[in-house]
Structure formats: structure tokens, C-alpha cells
Amino acid sequence: MRFDVFTIFPGMFTGFLTESILKRAQQAGLIEIAIHNIRDWTTDKHRAVDDTPYGGGPGMVMMAPPIVHAVESVLGQEQNSTPIIIMSPSGELFTQDIARQLACFPRLALICGRYEGIDDRVRIILRARELSIGDYVLTGGELAAAVVIDVVSRLVPGVIDPESLAEESHNSGLLEYPQYTRPPIFRGLGVPEILLSGNHAKIAEWRRMMALCRTAARRPDLLARAALTPRDHELLQRCPPDPFAHQGPVYEGDQLERPEGGEQGASR
Known part of the structure; x- marks a missing residue:
């Protein structure tokens, strides 16, 4: 998969990428950025990318021509088949479903984007989708774009072990x-x-219960949309009072030896 990022601060991506x-994903040819x-x-001659807003107001607005010409030049004939995303605090909330x-x-x-935003004609001409990574305002869209690259890249086959993806937060x-x-x-x-x-069935049930309990406590909005089974509803009734409290035994001092019981390495 290829990511094309359009910015006025390209140096911001150097360390992250x-x-x-x-x-490793780039070295393996799985993604290209x-x-x-x-x-x-x-x-x-000044290479200006911004100007004062029509109608007045503070700050500067990024001009449409440089952005539109850049995107059209780079994407070429693939423009119509490539999703074009504007990172904006006014956009729809970026979720795992959108990443998929x-x-x-x-x-x-x-x-x-930068400054007070981007001339809205960029969105219209390029038929771009606006996304936001959260209900807050960054100084620019670079960090938000980096988040999108990271989240989407992990879903590209071969980048992450599929088994690891299956049980991550938000995936289910x-x-x-x-x-x-x-x-x-x-x-x-x-x-x-x-x-x-060493009882894998009981371990799986405990993990499912803790996922349900933690979601109910911290993100009830996610739980309301989740497809729950009758067994899930039973597990929810067994939630500890504080699902974020430590659920293991407490010992006196730093006893480094392994507690008695269980199979050595059963949890590995």
C-alpha cells in the first residue's frame, strides 16, 4: 500500500517513519510512504501557501491552487480511485472501522492542514474526505496524518501478525x-x-469477561454497539466492582519466585 502525504513541513515525518x-514494513515492500x-x-518567489481569509478574521488560510496542483500532479490518473483525506478537526471521527x-x-x-485551515474549494475540487483523530485541535495535520498511517499500515497483510490484531482494543x-x-x-x-x-478455555473466558467489563466501565458507547451473545451478558453480571483494579493476588515484599500451582510457562 502507498501513502502520499502533502504537507509544508515534510521534516516532521522523518523520525516517525x-x-x-x-x-520494517517499508523495508519489506509492504507499504510505501x-x-x-x-x-x-x-x-x-516567496513560495507562499497561505493568505488572509475572505470575510476577515484572525490567522491565515492555506490557498487552494498549490494543494490541488500538488495532489493532481502526484496522483495523476489514479486520482479518481484513490481516497483523498484532509486531516481536519472539523472532520468525522477516525475510527478502526474507517481504518479497515x-x-x-x-x-x-x-x-x-495548517494555520486556520484549508480553503474549502480543495475539499470540493478533489472530492476529499475530512477526518479528525479526536475532539481537540492540533497545530497542524501532520501528527494526525501520522496516526492514520500507523493505524492503517497495521491492517495491511503481513505488517502485523493476524492473531495479534484479532484481540486488540476496538478490533472486536x-x-x-x-x-x-x-x-x-x-x-x-x-x-x-x-x-x-494452563486451562485455555478458562483463560479465554476470563479475558472475554475483562474485555466486556472494561468496555462497560470506560466506553459504554462501544458496548452498546457491540454484538453480544447471551454468554457475554452473563459474564457482564460477574464484573468486579472496579474492572481496572488489579485482579491478581497481593504478596508481601518482592517475592520473585513463581507462585505455586499452574503449569510453568502456561501463560506464554
Whole structure:
């Protein structure tokens, strides 16, 4: 999958795109990320990309011509088949469902706004979709575009282990259950004993219950939209009073030895 990013601050993406999973995905040829400086499509000696808003008001507005020419020049004949996204606090909320939709396309264009925003004729001419990553205002669309790249890239086949994706927060409509790893005891807190039992059916049920309970406590709006089974409703009745409190045993001191019971490595 290819991402084309249009910005006036291309340097903001350098570190983010050259580390961790995105770096490996690019090296493996699974994704391609191209950063385009909108100023390269200006025509005046000052390379201006903004001007004062018609109707008055504070700040500056990004002009339509450089952005439109940049996108049309880069996308060419693929413009009509490529989703064009404007990152804007006025856009619809970016969700995992939207990420899955976008991941189905071979190419995605992201336009990063600045200042007071972008001349609305850009949206109209390019038939662009406006997305927001949350109910707050950033200084520009670069960070938001980076978030979209990260979320969508993880859904490209081969970038992330499918088994890891299956149980992540939001993928099933619920928040993820709590995770634990070695050491078995830290600062007097032990791992929930069910995770050390080796009983995979009971572990799966506990994880489902904790996902349901945590979603009910923190994001009831997600729970209201989730497809719940009769067994899910039964598990919800067993929710602990505080689903975010530690659910494992508490020990005195830092006992580093493994608690008795369970199979060694059963939770791994």
C-alpha cells in the first residue's frame, strides 16, 4: 500500500517513519510512504501557501491552487480511485472501522492542514474526505496524518501478525483485556492465577469477561454497539466492582519466585 502525504513541513515525518514497525514494513515492500512538499507547487518567489481569509478574521488560510496542483500532479490518473483525506478537526471521527475501509485501497492521499485551515474549494475540487483523530485541535495535520498511517499500515497483510490484531482494543468492538508477562510477582503484585492455570478455555473466558467489563466501565458507547451473545451478558453480571483494579493476588515484599500451582510457562 502507498501513502502520499502533502504537507509544508515534510521534516516532521522523518523520525516517525524510520523506526519500528513502519520501518520494517517499508523495508519489506509492504507499504510505501511518499512525503510531498506543497511549496514545490507554488508559483511565486516567496513560495507562499497561505493568505488572509475572505470575510476577515484572525490567522491565515492555506490557498487552494498549490494543494490541488500538488495532489493532481502526484496522483495523476489514479486520482479518481484513490481516497483523498484532509486531516481536519472539523472532520468525522477516525475510527478502526474507517481504518479497515481505507486499508482495502492500494493507495491513500493525506493532506495536512495548517494555520486556520484549508480553503474549502480543495475539499470540493478533489472530492476529499475530512477526518479528525479526536475532539481537540492540533497545530497542524501532520501528527494526525501520522496516526492514520500507523493505524492503517497495521491492517495491511503481513505488517502485523493476524492473531495479534484479532484481540486488540476496538478490533472486536471492545477494549482489550489486561495483559501480563514475567516476572510473576512485582512490587508485591502477582499475576491473576487463572492465567497460570494452563486451562485455555478458562483463560479465554476470563479475558472475554475483562474485555466486556472494561468496555462497560470506560466506553459504554462501544458496548452498546457491540454484538453480544447471551454468554457475554452473563459474564457482564460477574464484573468486579472496579474492572481496572488489579485482579491478581497481593504478596508481601518482592517475592520473585513463581507462585505455586499452574503449569510453568502456561501463560506464554
